[in-house]
Amino acid sequence: MGGVDCPREGLKEKRERALAILEALKRAYPGAKTELRHNSPFQLLVATVLSAQATDKSVNEATPALFARFPDAKALAEATPEAVEPYIRRIGLYRTKARNLVALARRLLEAHGGEVPRDKEALMELPGVGWKTATVVLGAAFGVPGIAVDTHVARLAKRLCLSRAKTPEGIGAELERLFPEEDQVFVHHALVLHGRYLCTARRPRCPACPLAPHCPSRQEG
DNA sequence: ATCCCGAGGG
DNA sequence: CCCTCTGGAT
Structure with missing residues (x-):
């Protein structure tokens, strides 16, 4: 169960895979980017x-009213x-998140003039912001290269035998x-979309998967 | 390791 | 019912 038997593979071989x-991700998810609704880095x-x-669906249902009432850090x-x-x-997780967001906004005003810092260490000092969130924001808002690893990316990296x-x-x-x-920011978003809609945690749809030819974990229908 | 936590899928 | 969802702080 969950045990993926990965092929013995040299670095060169793995890089080619x-x-x-x-290339398959570019064809399947051209221009992949975040699906979180937003109008500013904040x-x-x-x-x-x-x-x-x-x-993301639940977040996108909540943020229009939230941003109408609280549009910026101030x-x-x-x-x-x-x-x-x-x-x-x-x-x-709404109590923790509400507390973190208010504290985060206050710190943005005090330490960064109300703007989102373009620095990973500064971002990670904000309440509720860890490595994953900081990496996502840097990539999506400012184009800084990097591959943030969330639940989807972690699962796919394991199934695709790209990392142990x-x-x-x-x-x-x-x-x-x-x-x-x-390509790193694109790879992050494409893997998230792929994990969300096709290579799901419970019942991955391998027969319909464009990555199957390159996936050691693929299962028959 | 545990807590926070509602909502949808299977 | 149980599992999962773009985790982070303690």
Whole structure:
């Protein structure tokens, strides 16, 4: 169960397979980018924090009203967590997230003039922002190369035998060695979409999968 | 390792 | 019912 028997494969061989996967991803998910609704780096940061252990769908249903009421860091910094909670209750983990978002907005004002910093260490000092969220925001908002590893990317990296690392940071570092810098942000979003809609956690749809020729874990229908 | 947490899928 | 969803903090 879950045990994927990966082929013995040299680095050169694995790199060639990674490039074949990249080409298939480009054909299947051209121009893949985040599906989180946002109109600014600030809104993308908030939406990404909200997306932790939640579906993008639930986040996108909540953010229009949230951003109408709290459009920027200043508005959110002046709020209380209790005032934010009703807007995000249906997302789950809502008390922690409401508290983090208000504290995050206040810190953005105090330390960064209300703007989203373009620096990973600075981002990770914000409440509710860890390595994954920081990497996603840098890539999606500012085009900084990097492969953020969430639940989908971790699952696919394992199934595709692209990494055996156990931590998200370790998997990300290995993936970044396999894919060209200029493609890394795309690879992240394409793998997320692929994991969300086809290579799902429970019942992956291998017969319909464009990556199947390059996937050691593929199963028959 | 555990907690936070609602909602949808199977 | 159980599992999963673009995790992070303790």
